[in-house]
Amino acid sequence: MQWHGDEAARHSELDHVSIAAAADVKTPQARCTRLLTRDDEASVFSRLRRRILRSVLRQLWQESSLRAALITFLTISFWLIMFVLFHEGFGLLRTAVTHPPTLARAVHAVYNVFFLSLLLMLSVSAGILYYAAIYKSPEVNLLLTLPVHASRIAAEKFIEATVLACWGFVLLGSPLLVAYGMVNQTPWGYFALLLPLLISFAVIPSAIGALACLSLVAIAPRYRSAAVGVLGICLLGVFLYLVWIVFGHGQQEPMTALWLQTTLARLRLAEQRVLPSWWLSTALLELAHGGPAGVFQAIGFQCVLLSNALFLPRVVALVGGLTLRRSYGQLSHGTNLSLPIRAGFIDRALNQLLRPMSPTTRLVLIKDLRLFRRDPLQWSQFLLFFGLLSFYFVYVRRFDYGVQLTGWMTAIGFMNLGVVGLILSTFTTRFVFPLISVEGQRFWILGTAPVNRRDILWSKFIFASSITCLPCCLLVLLSDIALQLWARTPAMVVTHQLICVLLSLGLSAMAVGLGARLPNLREPSPAKIAAGFGGTLTLILSAVFVIAVIVPPAVPAYLMYSTSHLAVLPGSISRTPEYWFVGALAASIGITGLAAWLPMRMGFRAFTEMELL
Structure with a gap:
C-alpha cells in the first residue's frame, strides 16, 4: 500500500496516544490503566498538527x-483585483457623499451589515464543516477507540473546521479593509490591529456553528420528526417574509435624501451592540477616525473579541466531551432513528417523470437525488447558497425611478445575475466536480452490471443542471421584481432567465466533464477533491465562463436604456443597439454550447477509457 505523507504522519502520531500512556510504567497492570493527562494529549496533538503540516x-x-x-499566483491576483475594486468603490463613495458625518454613518451601517452577514455565513459554514470533520471522518472513528478524552477530539476538529471556514473570510475581508484604510489615510495602528481583529472575530462564529452542530446532533435523533417540522416552518416563514419585503412596501425613488435616510434606518437591524459584528466594525472605524481616544476604544473592543474567541472554544470542548461519544454512537448505529420511509413516493414520481430517458440514466439520476436529500452536508450548503442570496433581498426594496435611471437599474440587474452565476460556479465546483471521483471509488459495484459509462455522465449532468436551474431562475426573478425591471423592461427579465438556464447548463457540464477528465480516486473526501488542482482549475474556468456569458449582452443592454452614453458612440452602434444586443446574446449561447460540449467530450473519452478496479 502506498502511504501519503500526511496519512503516515497522522497514524504515526496517533500511535503515540496509546504508546505514551505506557511510557515509564513498569507493571503490565499499570501499563494498561494509565491515561494521558490533558496537557500530554494537547502536546501529542500539537505535534501531530505540525508534522502533518510539514x-x-x-x-x-x-x-x-x-x-x-x-494557486499562489491566482490567490495574489484575486486579492489585488478585489483591492483595486474596493479602492475605487470607496473613492467613488467619498466623492459622492461630501458630508463627513453622513459618510461615516453610511460606512458604519454597511460594515455592520457586511460583518453580520459574514457572522451568519461563517456560523453555518463552520457548523457544516464541523459535522463533516466529526461525524463523517474515519479518523474520529479511530480516535474514539484510543484512550483520548472526547473533549480533546472535539477541540482538535474545531481547529480544523475553523481554519477551513475562515481562510476565505480573511482573504475577502482584508482587501476591503485595507482599501478603506488607504483611501482615508488612516494611521498605522489601523493596519497593525487589522489582522488580530479579523482572526478574533472569525473564531466566534466558528464556535457558534460548532456548538449548534453538537447540540443538534445530540438532540435531533430523539426528536427527528419535530426537528424536520420546525426547520420546514422556519424556511416557510423566511420565504413569506422575503415575499412581504419585496411586495409589501411602497416604492421609493433611489439616489435621494429620503431614500438614503430610509436605507440607513433599515440597516439599523445590524447595529445591535451585543453582536460581535458591531464590535468589529466599531473598532475598525474608531481606529480609522477616532484619533488617540479611538485607539484605546479599539483596543478595548479587541480585548472583548479576544476574550470571547478564547472562551468559546473551551465551551466547544466541554460540550463535545459531554455529548460526542453518545451522539456519535447514535448517529452511526441508528439508535432512536426509526421513521417510516416515505421516500418511495418521491422516487416513483421521479421514475415516471423521467420515463423518456434510458433506464440506466434514470436509475443513476434517482440514486443521486436520493443521496442528495439524505446527505445533510449537501442540502445544508445548498440552503446556505439560498440564504446568502435571500439575505440580499432583505435590504433591496422596490424602486420607483425615472427613465434616466433605467440604464443603471439594467446594469444592476446584470450584476445581480453575475453574483448568482459566480456563487453557482462555487457550488458546482464544490459538489458536482467530485461526483465522478467519488463514484469511481465505488465503481466496482457498477462495473459488475451492464451499465454504459456515458449514461453515468449524462445522469450526473442532468442531476446537476436540474437542482441548479430552478433556484437560480427564481432568485434572479426576485431581483428583477425588486428593481422593477419586470414592469419597465420585460425583455431584460426574459434575457436574465435565458442566461440563468445557460449558466446552469454550462457550469454543470464543465464540472461533470472536467471531473471525469481530472478525477482523484485516492482521496475519499469530496471537499479535498474540490480543493485540489482539478477543482481549482474548474473554479477558475467556471468564473471565466460566467463573465464571458454575462458581459456581451450586458453592455448593449445598458446602452439601449442609457441615452447619455449612446450619444458618444459611433453611429452604427448608437443607431442599432438592439441588433448588437441580439448578436451578443447569440454569442453567449454559442459560448455556452462550446463550454458544455468540449468538457463533456473530454470527460466521455477519459471516463470510457479509465481503468477502475
Whole structure:
C-alpha cells in the first residue's frame, strides 16, 4: 500500500496516544490503566498538527510545485483585483457623499451589515464543516477507540473546521479593509490591529456553528420528526417574509435624501451592540477616525473579541466531551432513528417523470437525488447558497425611478445575475466536480452490471443542471421584481432567465466533464477533491465562463436604456443597439454550447477509457 505523507504522519502520531500512556510504567497492570493527562494529549496533538503540516507542504513542493505556484499566483491576483475594486468603490463613495458625518454613518451601517452577514455565513459554514470533520471522518472513528478524552477530539476538529471556514473570510475581508484604510489615510495602528481583529472575530462564529452542530446532533435523533417540522416552518416563514419585503412596501425613488435616510434606518437591524459584528466594525472605524481616544476604544473592543474567541472554544470542548461519544454512537448505529420511509413516493414520481430517458440514466439520476436529500452536508450548503442570496433581498426594496435611471437599474440587474452565476460556479465546483471521483471509488459495484459509462455522465449532468436551474431562475426573478425591471423592461427579465438556464447548463457540464477528465480516486473526501488542482482549475474556468456569458449582452443592454452614453458612440452602434444586443446574446449561447460540449467530450473519452478496479 502506498502511504501519503500526511496519512503516515497522522497514524504515526496517533500511535503515540496509546504508546505514551505506557511510557515509564513498569507493571503490565499499570501499563494498561494509565491515561494521558490533558496537557500530554494537547502536546501529542500539537505535534501531530505540525508534522502533518510539514508533510503536506513538503509533498506539495516536491510533487506539485506547479500547482502550488498556480494557486499562489491566482490567490495574489484575486486579492489585488478585489483591492483595486474596493479602492475605487470607496473613492467613488467619498466623492459622492461630501458630508463627513453622513459618510461615516453610511460606512458604519454597511460594515455592520457586511460583518453580520459574514457572522451568519461563517456560523453555518463552520457548523457544516464541523459535522463533516466529526461525524463523517474515519479518523474520529479511530480516535474514539484510543484512550483520548472526547473533549480533546472535539477541540482538535474545531481547529480544523475553523481554519477551513475562515481562510476565505480573511482573504475577502482584508482587501476591503485595507482599501478603506488607504483611501482615508488612516494611521498605522489601523493596519497593525487589522489582522488580530479579523482572526478574533472569525473564531466566534466558528464556535457558534460548532456548538449548534453538537447540540443538534445530540438532540435531533430523539426528536427527528419535530426537528424536520420546525426547520420546514422556519424556511416557510423566511420565504413569506422575503415575499412581504419585496411586495409589501411602497416604492421609493433611489439616489435621494429620503431614500438614503430610509436605507440607513433599515440597516439599523445590524447595529445591535451585543453582536460581535458591531464590535468589529466599531473598532475598525474608531481606529480609522477616532484619533488617540479611538485607539484605546479599539483596543478595548479587541480585548472583548479576544476574550470571547478564547472562551468559546473551551465551551466547544466541554460540550463535545459531554455529548460526542453518545451522539456519535447514535448517529452511526441508528439508535432512536426509526421513521417510516416515505421516500418511495418521491422516487416513483421521479421514475415516471423521467420515463423518456434510458433506464440506466434514470436509475443513476434517482440514486443521486436520493443521496442528495439524505446527505445533510449537501442540502445544508445548498440552503446556505439560498440564504446568502435571500439575505440580499432583505435590504433591496422596490424602486420607483425615472427613465434616466433605467440604464443603471439594467446594469444592476446584470450584476445581480453575475453574483448568482459566480456563487453557482462555487457550488458546482464544490459538489458536482467530485461526483465522478467519488463514484469511481465505488465503481466496482457498477462495473459488475451492464451499465454504459456515458449514461453515468449524462445522469450526473442532468442531476446537476436540474437542482441548479430552478433556484437560480427564481432568485434572479426576485431581483428583477425588486428593481422593477419586470414592469419597465420585460425583455431584460426574459434575457436574465435565458442566461440563468445557460449558466446552469454550462457550469454543470464543465464540472461533470472536467471531473471525469481530472478525477482523484485516492482521496475519499469530496471537499479535498474540490480543493485540489482539478477543482481549482474548474473554479477558475467556471468564473471565466460566467463573465464571458454575462458581459456581451450586458453592455448593449445598458446602452439601449442609457441615452447619455449612446450619444458618444459611433453611429452604427448608437443607431442599432438592439441588433448588437441580439448578436451578443447569440454569442453567449454559442459560448455556452462550446463550454458544455468540449468538457463533456473530454470527460466521455477519459471516463470510457479509465481503468477502475
